[in-house]
Amino acid sequence: MRWVDEFRDAGTARRLAGALARSATRPWTVMEICGGQTNTIARYGLEDLLPEGMRLIHGPGCPVCVTPLEIIEAARVLAQEPGVVLCSFGDMLRVPGAGGDLLDARSRGADVRVVLSPLDAVQMAANDRGRHHVLFGVGFETTAPATAMAAELARRLDLDNFSLLASHVRVPPAIELLLSEPEHEIDGFLAAGHVCTVEGLADYPALCARFGVPIVVTGFEPVDILHGLLMCVRQLEAGRHEVENQYTRSVRSDGNPEARALVDRVFEVADVPWRGLGVVPRGGLRIRPAWARFDALRRFDPSLPEVTEPVACKAGLVLQGRLVPTDCPEFGRACTPEHPLGAPMVSTEGACAAYYRHRRHAAFDERADR
Amino acid sequence: MTDLACPVPFSDYERVVLAHGGGGRVMHRLIEELFVTAFDNPHLRAQHDGAVLDTPGRLAVTTDGFTVRPLFFPGGDIGSLAVHGTVNDLVCCGARPEHMTASFILEEGLALETLRRVVESMARAAREAGVRVVAGDTKVVEKGKGDGVFITATGLGRVLAPEPPSPSRVRPGDAVLVTGPVGDHGVAVMIEREAMAIESDLASDSAGCAPQLLALLDAGVDVRCLRDPTRGGLASVLNEIARSARAGIHVREADVPVRSEVADACELLGFDPLYVACEGRLVAFVPEADAERALGALRRTPGSEDAARIGVVTEDHPGTVLLESPLGPSRVLDLLSGEQLPRIC
Amino acid sequence: MCLAIPGLILERTDGPGGLPFARVRFGTVTREVCLAYVPDAAPGQYVIVHVGFAIQRLDEEAARRTLALFEEAGS
Numbered sequence: 001m002r003w004v005d006e007f008r009d010a011g012t013a014r015r016l017a018g019a020l021a022r023s024a025t026r027p028w029t030v031m032e033i034c035g036g037q038t039n040t041i042a043r044y045g046l047e048d049l050l051p052e053g054m055r056l057i058h059g060p061g062c063p064v065c066v067t068p069l070e071i072i073e074a075a076r077v078l079a080q081e082p083g084v085v086l087c088s089f090g091d092m093l094r095v096p097g098a099g100g101d102l103l104d105a106r107s108r109g110a111d112v113r114v115v116l117s118p119l120d121a122v123q124m125a126a127n128d129r130g131r132h133h134v135l136f137g138v139g140f141e142t143t144a145p146a147t148a149m150a151a152e153l154a155r156r157l158d159l160d161n162f163s164l165l166a167s168h169v170r171v172p173p174a175i176e177l178l179l180s181e182p183e184h185e186i187d188g189f190l191a192a193g194h195v196c197t198v199e200g201l202a203d204y205p206a207l208c209a210r211f212g213v214p215i216v217v218t219g220f221e222p223v224d225i226l227h228g229l230l231m232c233v234r235q236l237e238a239g240r241h242e243v244e245n246q247y248t249r250s251v252r253s254d255g256n257p258e259a260r261a262l263v264d265r266v267f268e269v270a271d272v273p274w275r276g277l278g279v280v281p282r283g284g285l286r287i288r289p290a291w292a293r294f295d296a297l298r299r300f301d302p303s304l305p306e307v308t309e310p311v312a313c314k315a316g317l318v319l320q321g322r323l324v325p326t327d328c329p330e331f332g333r334a335c336t337p338e339h340p341l342g343a344p345m346v347s348t349e350g351a352c353a354a355y356y357r358h359r360r361h362a363a364f365d366e367r368a369d370r
Numbered sequence: 371m372t373d374l375a376c377p378v379p380f381s382d383y384e385r386v387v388l389a390h391g392g393g394g395r396v397m398h399r400l401i402e403e404l405f406v407t408a409f410d411n412p413h414l415r416a417q418h419d420g421a422v423l424d425t426p427g428r429l430a431v432t433t434d435g436f437t438v439r440p441l442f443f444p445g446g447d448i449g450s451l452a453v454h455g456t457v458n459d460l461v462c463c464g465a466r467p468e469h470m471t472a473s474f475i476l477e478e479g480l481a482l483e484t485l486r487r488v489v490e491s492m493a494r495a496a497r498e499a500g501v502r503v504v505a506g507d508t509k510v511v512e513k514g515k516g517d518g519v520f521i522t523a524t525g526l527g528r529v530l531a532p533e534p535p536s537p538s539r540v541r542p543g544d545a546v547l548v549t550g551p552v553g554d555h556g557v558a559v560m561i562e563r564e565a566m567a568i569e570s571d572l573a574s575d576s577a578g579c580a581p582q583l584l585a586l587l588d589a590g591v592d593v594r595c596l597r598d599p600t601r602g603g604l605a606s607v608l609n610e611i612a613r614s615a616r617a618g619i620h621v622r623e624a625d626v627p628v629r630s631e632v633a634d635a636c637e638l639l640g641f642d643p644l645y646v647a648c649e650g651r652l653v654a655f656v657p658e659a660d661a662e663r664a665l666g667a668l669r670r671t672p673g674s675e676d677a678a679r680i681g682v683v684t685e686d687h688p689g690t691v692l693l694e695s696p697l698g699p700s701r702v703l704d705l706l707s708g709e710q711l712p713r714i715c
Numbered sequence: 716m717c718l719a720i721p722g723l724i725l726e727r728t729d730g731p732g733g734l735p736f737a738r739v740r741f742g743t744v745t746r747e748v749c750l751a752y753v754p755d756a757a758p759g760q761y762v763i764v765h766v767g768f769a770i771q772r773l774d775e776e777a778a779r780r781t782l783a784l785f786e787e788a789g790s
Contacts, residue, residue: 001761001775001778001779003721003761003773003778004637004720004721006778006782008696008697010696010697010698012785013697014697014698015785015786015788016785016788019788034717035715036715036717036718042701043695043701044695044696044697044699045695045697045698045699045700045701046697046699047699048698048699048700049697049698049699062715062717063715063717064714064715089712089713089714089766090640090710090711090712090713090714091640091711091712091713091714091715093711094707094708094711103708114564114711114712116564116566116639116712116766116767117749117766117767117768118766118767119730119731119734119749119767120767122731123731126731138714139714139715139717139766140717142717142719142765142770143714143717143765143766145752145768145770146749146765146766146767146768149734149749149751149752149768152732153731153732153734156732156733157731157732192717194717194719194763194765194770195717197719197763197770197771198770198771220719222697223785227781227784227785227788230788246781248774248777248778248780248781249773249774249775249777249778249781250719250763250771250773250774251771252771252774256752256753256770256771258751258752258753258754259752259770337707357702357704566746567746567747568744568745568746569738569744569745569746570743570744570745571743572744630742630743631743631744633742634741634742634743634744635744637720637741637742638720638741638744638746640718713718714717714718714765714766715717715718
């Protein structure tokens with residue numbers, strides 16, 4: 001077992017695409033909720049391998065893309081506090097907030113460091129007690145255990161120069177929100193395999209039953225995704241709507257209980273805004289009062305500029321399949337990849353950003369043709 | 371290859387002080403005992419304000435600034451990089467690199483031992499590339515106003531290609547070649563710079579590419595366009611050429627050589643190797659009729675054993691690079707908005 | 716999402732604060748990874764790693780069954 005190559009094999013992909021074509025008798029619409037899968041789909045051109053008429057709706061992107069403006073502003077303000085080092089995952093550095101991104105904050109003198117793991121930030125704090133280290137902890141359920149362990153390690157090391165700016169989001173409530181709109185066009189879902197590696201499958205049967213959609217927990221390699229789509233289409237064709245697990249090599253039905261236990265000690269479920277989607281009930285995590293000493297917002301209480309999520313964003317409609325991005329009145333005007341209103345324009349592979357890029361290329365082709 | 375060891379300490383100071391740029395005795399000792407000794411040639415020995423060169427024929431000229439952190443990385447340092455970068459820009463003009471000048475901006479407090487290592491490495495790289503450093507300059511900036519050493523270099527070379535390579539000569543049907551695996555430099559430097567605690571045997575590919583140019587010309591290949599895929603990597607270079615040549619480029623991802631060390635590190639960091647910098651590779655556009663001969667000539671050149679044909683120039687989709695995925699479908703290979711950063715998603 | 720990749724545990728090591736760590740190999744590159752969430756994982760086993768944490772042991776039997784399903788799907 002090489003664990004990766006087998007799941008990128010061109011022959012296997014062709015076989016699965018063939019099976020998909022033979023199975024689909026109707027033009028099904030499936031959403032992959034996770035930006036990582038969207039990335040694989042774009043990178044390998046999987047949409048070209050799908051049966052005629054089958055449509056993929058790309059989900060809200062990744063947790064980085066759905067981070068609300070107010071949290072990005074908080075990160076920018078905290079990073080510019082004297083004596084503060086802001087430790088962030090690399091992908092967060094270029095996400096534009098209301099007044100710029102973290103790279104911009106760095107150019108104004110903020111000390112912003114890229115970390116590969118939350119524990120790296122704790123180590124930095126332990127090695128440099130003279131400065132306060134804020135970990136910008138973002139991510140889905142997959143990443144929350146790492147952030148929680150960073151707090152736990154800081155507690156064990158009794159660090160008082162480490163805190164969290166945490167903005168973790170939860171996937172099932174977002175699925176629920178999208179499906180709650182009666183006019184949505186989503187027939188089935190691919191759920192995110194790495195989220196379920198931690199969380200297990202418990203959240204999904206109720207969603208399948210309530211909304212009558214199949215949900216297939218799927219991996220991230222191109223063959224995994226084609227296989228997940230095949231399992232989803234076979235359910236749709238048979239009139240079934242169940243939870244199935246394509247990514248069995250990583251996902252157990254009870255997920256990773258150890259990881260969930262620590263997340264539950266450090267965080268509690270809360271209603272939080274997703275960029276472009278508005279407040280998602282139970283859609284995120286916040287730090288429990290018992291861990292307040294590690295909560296950067298409580299420690300610093302930074303005076304934040306007033307930011308209001310732009311009301312014009314129609315990300316919800318795009319994500320429900322009811323609006324083509326180019327039909328949005330703000331598309332390419334108030335909303336561009338440089339100044340995105342919502343997550344689908346923030347994420348490189350988000351639905352709006354992809355349309356924007358391809359349209360630009362089309363325009364270039366026209367100019368060149370003349 | 372002889373290592374130039376400094377026979378006597380060239381200064382009583384252990385670190386760069388402002389006086390090293392002040393025009394007095396301290397500066398002159400630095401120049402004589404370090405720079406002139408390392409780069410030794412008649413032009414420098416004359417210690418004139420400039421060099422008078424006797425170079426017949428068509429000249430190519432280029433200038434480039436070098437900043438890299440850390441100054442030393444697996445496979446090179448800022449000194450060798452300054453030579454290779456300058457040399458490769460000349461090579462891309464179809465020229466054999468012959469002379470260069472170098473201006474050093476030194477930060478007060480830099481260890482002179484560090485500077486000595488940089489300068490000697492630079493001298494070694496220049497000798498290997500057959501280039502003389504004929505003029506130079508040093509300035510010292512206050513501590514905190516620089517990053518150790520910045521080097522600005524200008525290169526001069528004699529154009530050997532009958533028709534100098536240029537994007538405007540690229541034609542539909544031309545084959546696109548690379549002279550070796552891509553992405554080594556960027557990944558090696560990134561791992562070192564961010565202290566990522568990643569164990570890897572990876573080293574930068576930093577090297578001068580004049581032998582590759584000479585091999586192509588000796589084989590009678592009509593080199594239509596040459597480019598070194600530095601910042602932004604292969605993908606950015608292909609996009610630049612597609613746009614300036616007003617042609618399309620179709621690349622097969624499976625044919626692009628990438629070392630497994632680079633591919634594995636990229637998986638770990640969430641990078642795409644096609645956007646990672648090289649410092650010792652060329653992208654060559656040659657007529658289809660010359661393609662096999664060009665590949666053969668490259669593969670016989672040390673350092674380019676893994677040269678590969680990666681794509682073709684098309685009349686379709688002018689200005690756009692299409693990348694054919696290993697599964698068959700193609701997608702637009704776009705420009706990135708900046709340097710890649712490690713991802714979690 | 717979550718960029719998570721499979722790696723092979725080479726040897727267990729001690730991390731800060733008493734946390735279990737291991738050197739984990741990803742093809743040709745190696746990195747220290749926190750094993751706190753897969754406390755029983757042993758050298759020679761594969762784990763799936765996200766932001767420096769092993770979040771699950773990979774199940775080789777399950778992977779083989781999945782590969783077999785691919786074969787079936789094509790026939």
